[in-house]
Amino acid sequence: xxxxxxxxxxxxxxxxxxxxxxxxxxxxxxxxxxxxxxxxxxxxxxxxxxxxxxxxxxxxxxxxxxxxxxxxxxxxxxxxxxxxxxxxxxxxxxxxxxxxxxxxxxxxxxxxxxxxxxxxxxxxxxxxxxxxxxxxxxxxxxxxxxxxxxxxxxxxxxxxxxxxxxxxxxxxxxxxxxxxxxxxxxxxxxxxxxxxxxxxxxxxxxxxxxxxxxxxxxxxxxxxxxxxxxxxxxxxxxxxxxxxxxxxxxxxxxxxxxxxxxxxxxxxxxxxxxxxxxxxxxxxxxxxxxxxxxxxxxxxxxxxxxxxxxxxxxxxxxxxxxxxxxxxxxxxxxxxxxxx
Amino acid sequence: xxxxxxxxxxxxxxxxxxxxxxxxxxxxxxxxxxxxxxxxxxxxxxxxxxxxxxxxxxxxxxxxxxxxxxxxxxxxxxxxxxxxxxxxxxxxxxxxxxxxxxxxxxxxxxxxxxxxxxxxxxxxxxxxxxxxxxxxxxxxxxxxxxxxxxxxxxxxxxxxxxxxxxxxxxxxxxxxxxxxxxxxxxxxxxxxxxxxxxxxxxxxxxxxxxxxxxxxxxxxxxxxxxxxxxxxxxxxxxxxxxxxxxxxxxxxxxxxxxxxxxxxxxxxxxxxxxxxxxxxxxxxxxxxxxxxxxxxxxxxxxxxxxxxxxxxxxxxxxxxxxxxxxxxxxxxxxxxxxxx
DNA sequence: CCCCGAAGTGTAAACGCTTCCAGTCCTAAG
DNA sequence: CTTAGGACTGGAAGCGTTTACACTTCGGGG
Numbered sequence: 018x019x020x021x022x023x024x025x026x027x028x029x030x031x032x033x034x035x036x037x038x039x040x041x042x043x044x045x046x047x048x049x050x051x052x053x054x055x056x057x058x059x060x061x062x063x064x065x066x067x068x069x070x071x072x073x074x075x076x077x078x079x080x081x082x083x084x085x086x087x088x089x090x091x092x093x094x095x096x097x098x099x100x101x102x103x104x105x106x107x108x109x110x111x112x113x114x115x116x117x118x119x120x121x122x123x124x125x126x127x128x129x130x131x132x133x134x135x136x137x138x139x140x141x142x143x144x145x146x147x148x149x150x151x152x153x154x155x156x157x158x159x160x161x162x163x164x165x166x167x168x169x170x171x172x173x174x175x176x177x178x179x180x181x182x183x184x185x186x187x188x189x190x191x192x193x194x195x196x197x198x199x200x201x202x203x204x205x206x207x208x209x210x211x212x213x214x215x216x217x218x219x220x221x222x223x224x225x226x227x228x229x230x231x232x233x234x235x236x237x238x239x240x241x242x243x244x245x246x247x248x249x250x251x252x253x254x255x256x257x258x259x260x261x262x263x264x265x266x267x268x269x270x271x272x273x274x275x276x277x278x279x280x281x282x283x284x285x286x287x288x289x290x291x292x293x294x295x296x297x298x299x300x301x302x303x304x305x306x307x308x309x310x311x312x313x314x315x316x317x318x319x320x321x322x323x324x325x326x327x328x329x330x331x332x333x334x335x336x337x338x339x340x341x342x343x344x345x346x347x348x349x350x351x352x353x354x355x356x357x
Numbered sequence: 358x359x360x361x362x363x364x365x366x367x368x369x370x371x372x373x374x375x376x377x378x379x380x381x382x383x384x385x386x387x388x389x390x391x392x393x394x395x396x397x398x399x400x401x402x403x404x405x406x407x408x409x410x411x412x413x414x415x416x417x418x419x420x421x422x423x424x425x426x427x428x429x430x431x432x433x434x435x436x437x438x439x440x441x442x443x444x445x446x447x448x449x450x451x452x453x454x455x456x457x458x459x460x461x462x463x464x465x466x467x468x469x470x471x472x473x474x475x476x477x478x479x480x481x482x483x484x485x486x487x488x489x490x491x492x493x494x495x496x497x498x499x500x501x502x503x504x505x506x507x508x509x510x511x512x513x514x515x516x517x518x519x520x521x522x523x524x525x526x527x528x529x530x531x532x533x534x535x536x537x538x539x540x541x542x543x544x545x546x547x548x549x550x551x552x553x554x555x556x557x558x559x560x561x562x563x564x565x566x567x568x569x570x571x572x573x574x575x576x577x578x579x580x581x582x583x584x585x586x587x588x589x590x591x592x593x594x595x596x597x598x599x600x601x602x603x604x605x606x607x608x609x610x611x612x613x614x615x616x617x618x619x620x621x622x623x624x625x626x627x628x629x630x631x632x633x634x635x636x637x638x639x640x641x642x643x644x645x646x647x648x649x650x651x652x653x654x655x656x657x658x659x660x661x662x663x664x665x666x667x668x669x670x671x672x673x674x675x676x677x678x679x680x681x682x683x684x685x686x687x688x689x690x691x692x693x694x695x696x697x
Numbered sequence: 698c699c700c701c702g703a704a705g706t707g708t709a710a711a712c713g714c715t716t717c718c719a720g721t722c723c724t725a726a727g
Numbered sequence: 728c729t730t731a732g733g734a735c736t737g738g739a740a741g742c743g744t745t746t747a748c749a750c751t752t753c754g755g756g757g
Contacts (some may be wrong), residue, residue, distance in 0.1 A: 018472075018713095020712095020713055020714080021713065021714065022713080022714095030736085030737090031736065031737045031738075032713095032714080032715095032737085032738090033715080033716075033736070033737060033738075033739095034735080034736060034737075036714070036715060036716085037715090037716090037735095037736090040715080042715090042716090043716085043735090044733090044734055044735055044736090045734095045735070045736085046734080046735060046736090049735080049736085061494075063467060063470040063471055063472075064471060064713090064714075065411075065471065065472050065712085065713055065714065066471040066472065066473050066714095067407045067410040067411045067416065067472065067473070067712085067713080067714085068411050068712070068713035068714035068715090068742090069713080069714055069715075070407040070714090070742090071405075071407040071408050071411050071712085071713080071714070071715090071741095071742045071743065071744085072713080072714045072715040072716080072741080072742055073714080073715055073716085073742085074715095074742080076407065078450075078473075086426070086432045086435050086436050086439070087429075087432050087433075087436065087637070089427075092426045092427050092432060093427075095426050095451070095453070096426050096427065096453060096455070099426070099451060099452075099453040100453070100457070100460065103452070103453075103460050103463065103464070103468075104460075106467075108450050108468065108473060109450065109451050109452075110418075110448050110449065110450050110451075111435070111439060111449050111450070111451040112439075112443070112449075113435070113436060113439040113440070113443075115436070117440070120440065120443050120444075123443065124443070127403065127446075128443075128448065130403045131403055131404060131405065131406045132358075132403075132405050132406065132407065133406050133407070133418075133448060240637075241638055241641065242637060242638060242640065242641045245641045246641075272641070275641065275642070278618060297427070297580075297582060298581055298582065300582065301581065301582045301585045301586075301612070301615065302615070358743095360742095360743055360744085361743065361744065362743080370706085370707090371706065371707045371708080372707085372708095372743095372744085372745095373706070373707060373708080373709095373745080373746075374705080374706060374707075376744070376745060376746085377705095377706090377745090377746090380745085382745090382746090383705090383746085384703085384704055384705055384706090385704095385705070385706085386704080386705060386706090389705080389706085404743090404744075405742090405743055405744070406744095407742085407743080407744085408712090408742070408743035408744035408745085409743080409744050409745075410712090410744085411711095411712045411713065411714085411742085411743080411744070411745090412711075412712055412743080412744040412745040412746080413712085413744075413745055413746085414712080414745095
C-alpha cells in the first residue's frame with residue numbers, strides 16, 4: 018500500500034510537508050502544496066484514517082444512536098445527518114439499539130467508548146445518568162435530538178407548543194369533539210415526548226373549554242400499524258364518535274386514516290385527522306400536519322457538533338429550538354353539521 | 358487516558374501478555390488472563406480501536422452503502438446488518454448516497470478507500486467497473502445485496518422466479534387482466550431489478566396465454582407516493598380496468614391500494630393487489646405479498662463478511678439465493694364475475 | 698537423565714500518520 | 728547594514744496497540 022512516505026519521495030518533499038500540504042494545516046508554499054497534491058493523486062494515495070486518528074486524536078467520525086431505523090423521523094434524521102457529514106468529510110457510524118436491551122448496553126459500555134467517534138448524536142433517547150456520565154468521561158461532545166439530554170446540547174422542537182397549535186387548528190375549524198392518539202411512554206426508552214405533546218393538547222382543550230374525554234385518549238407505539246389498531250378501537254367502541262383526531266405523529270395519523278376508511282368514514286367529511294412530522298406520505302394522503310423538518314434537525318446537529326470539534330471538543334450545553342410549520346392539507350375541515 | 362500500559366502495570370504483567378489476554382489470541386495462562394481482565398475492568402480500560410487497527414490492520418468496522426434510508430427494504434437491511442454486527446462487536450458505518458451524485462463519488466473515491474472498513478456491503482447498487490476496481494484494490498471483501506455485483510459475493514432473491522410465482526398466484530385465482538407496476542430503471546442507479554421482476558411477470562402471463570397489455574404496465578420509483586400517482590393513472594385512464602395489480606414492491610402495492618380507494622374500488626372485490634417484500638404495513642392492510650426477509654438478508658451478508666474477514670479477507674465470489682415465502686392475505690381473491 | 702516441543706512470557710519493532718522543535722531563508726523595519 | 732521575525736521545511740518523537748522473535752520453564756518420551 019502506498020503511504021505518505023511514497024508521496025513525499027515522489028514529490029521530493031519531506032513527510033512532514035506532505036502531511037501539512039494535504040491536511041491544509043500549517044504553512045506550506047503553494048509550490049510544495051501543488052507538488053504534494055499531484056504526487057498523491059498520481060499514486061492514488063488516500064490517507065489512512067487510523068494512523069491519522071492515532072496521531073491526531075481526531076477520528077473524523079460521528080456516532081449516531083437511534084432507537085429504530087424504521088420510523089420516519091429517525092430515517093429523516095439519519096438522512097440529514099448523513100448528508101451533512103459526508104459533505105464535511107466525516108463518517109457516520111450508526112448504532113441502532115432497537116433490537117435488544119443488551120445492544121443498548123454494549124453500545125454505551127463499549128462501542129462509544131472506544132474513541133472511535135469525535136462526537137455523538139443521540140436521537141429521542143432518554144439516557145440514564147450513568148450513560149451520560151460515561152459519554153462525558155470520554156470527553157466527546159454530545160447533542161440530543163428530540164428530547165432533553167442533561168448536560169448536553171439539544172436540538173428540539175416546541176413539542177408542547179406545536180401540540181397546542183395543532184389542537185387549536187382543529188378547534189378553530191369548529192371541532193370540539195377531538196380525540197388524541199398519544200405515544201406509549203415506555204416505547205421510547207422512557208422518553209417523555211408523548212407526555213409533552215399530550216399536555217399541549219390538553220391545555221388547548223382546556224383553554225377552549227372543551228372537555229378532554231379519557232375514552233378519546235388512546236396510545237400507540239408511534240407506528241402506522243400501532244395507531245391503526247388503536248384508532249379502530251377508538252372509532253368502534255366509543256359510544257359517541259369524535260369529529261377530529263389529533264395524532265402525535267404523522268405515522269399514527271396515517272394509521273388513523275386507514276382505520277377510518279375501514280369504518281367507511283370519509284376524510285375530512287366525517288372525520289378530520291392531523292398529525293405531526295411532515296411525513297412524505299402526507300402529501301399523497303392530503304394529511305394536515307406540523308412539519309418539523311427532521312432532516313434539517315439532523316443537519317443542524319451535525320453543524321453544532323462540527324463547530325464543537327473545531328473548538329477543541331468543547332460544547333456549551335445549549336437548547337436550540339428548531340422551527341416548525343403548520344401545513345394545512347385536505348384531511349382537516351369544518352365538521353359537518355349533524356355528524357355524531 | 359488509561360492505556361494498556363496502565364493495565365499491564367496494575368496486573369503485574371507485560372503489555373504483550375495483556376494484549377493477548379484481552380484479545381483472546383495467543384497463549385495466556387488462565388491466571389494471567391484473569392488478572393489482566395480484572396485490572397482492565399477496574400481501570401475502566403477500553404481498547405483504542407485506532408491504535409489497534411493501525412497495528413493489526415483490522416478495523417472491526419463494516420461499511421454499508423445504501424441508495425436511500427427511507428425505503429422499507431433498505432431500512433430492513435440496515436436493521437438486520439446492524440444487529441448482526443453489533444452482536445459481533447463490529448461497528449457499522451453507513452453511507453447513504455441518495456442525496457447527491459457527488460456524494461456517491463466521494464464515497465467511492467475517498468471514504469471507502471481510507472481503510473476504515475474491513476468489508477463493504479452494497480445494497481441494490483449497480484457499481485461501475487471503476488468502482489468495483491477500486492473496492493477490490495483496497496483488498497476488502499464485498500457483498501452485494503439485491504443485485505449482481507461482478508467479482509463480489511451476492512445475497513439475492515430469485516427476482517424473476519418470485520415475480521413468476523406472484524403472477525401465478527393471481528392467475529391461479531382466475532385473473533387474466535393483470536396490470537404490473539414496475540420500478541424505474543434509472544432510479545436505482547441503473548440497477549436492473551425492475552426489469553428482472555417484469556420479465557418474470559411477462560413470462561407467467563405468456564405461459565398462461567394472457568396478453569400483456571402495454572397500457573397496464575406502468576412504472577414508479579418504488580415509493581408509496583410514486584406508485585400512488587402511477588396507479589391513479591392506471592386506474593383512471595385505461596379504457597378497460599384490470600382486475601388485479603401486481604406491484605414490484607410492497608410500497609408500490611400500498612400506493613396502489615390507496616389509489617384504488619380513491620376510485621371507490623373495494624379490495625379485493627373490485628381489485629386484487631399484491632406486492633413483493635414483506636413490509637410491516639402489509640399486515641395492517643391485508644396485503645398479499647412475497648416475503649423476502651430483508652432483515653435476514655442483511656444478517657446473512659454480515660455472516661458472509663465476517664467469515665471472509667476471519668479467512669484472511671478473502672471471499673470467494675458466490676451467489677447465495679435467499680429464501681422467500683408467499684404470504685397470502687386478504688388483498689387478493691377470485692375476481693368477481695361481471696367486473697369490467 | 699537428556700532432549701525436545703509446547704506453553705507462557707517479555708522486549709522491541711512495527712503500523713502510518715501528526716506535530717513539536719529547530720533550523721534556513723528571506724523580507725522589511727530600524 | 729543589521730536584525731527581528733515570519734514563512735517554510737525537515738528530522739524525529741510520539742500516538743496506543745499488535746505481533747514477530749527470543750527466551751524460560753516444564754512435562755514426558757526415549
